[in-house]
Amino acid sequence: MKIDFDKITNDRWIKVARALEANGYCATAAASALGWHRQQIYDVVHRLKRHGLIQKDVIVSGYLGTQARTGGLRLGKITEVSREYDLAFQRWLVKQVPEEASLADLLLSMAYDVYMDEVEEKGRKAA
Numbered sequence: 001m002k003i004d005f006d007k008i009t010n011d012r013w014i015k016v017a018r019a020l021e022a023n024g025y026c027a028t029a030a031a032s033a034l035g036w037h038r039q040q041i042y043d044v045v046h047r048l049k050r051h052g053l054i055q056k057d058v059i060v061s062g063y064l065g066t067q068a069r070t071g072g073l074r075l076g077k078i079t080e081v082s083r084e085y086d087l088a089f090q091r092w093l094v095k096q097v098p099e100e101a102s103l104a105d106l107l108l109s110m111a112y113d114v115y116m117d118e119v120e121e122k123g124r125k126a127a
Contacts (some may be wrong), residue, residue, distance in 0.1 A: 003054045016044040017054070078103055 002025065003017045016030065020041070027045065031038040048054035067073035079110035082090055097106050 003048070008048070008053055013044055013048060013053070016041055017048065020045070066098075078107075 003021060005014070008014050008017060015034065019030035019033045019038060020027070021067050022031055027038050027041040031041045045054065048067065060105065068075050093103070097103055
């Protein structure tokens with residue numbers, strides 16, 4: 001049993017637990033299903049774990065989170081790393097972030113574009 005539904009009395013916690021179960025214990029998918037921010041899901045999961053209502057090994061953060069926990073991947077902190085770059089670059093970067101998006105959204109989108117270019121290039125070379 002991953003979640004002890006019988007012992008959860010808080011309606012908000014039940015809603016999150018059901019969304020997690022329905023979405024393969026993925027916090028991002030549960031957040032989307034509920035129309036919440038992912039951090040709200042993490043907050044509830046933390047409380048559920050603290051009260052012994054959810055197994056501590058339930059993976060809710062996806063592959064990168066799992067690699068950070070178990071594989072030694074360092075995720076870093078954008079605010080700390082960004083200090084190493086000049087102010088002009090930091091300002092440019094901030095201007096690139098679309099409304100309603102985060103800097104993480106932008107950076108991952110840029111990385112994904114590079115990844116897709118590499119995949120397409122490998123496909124052209126193989127053909």
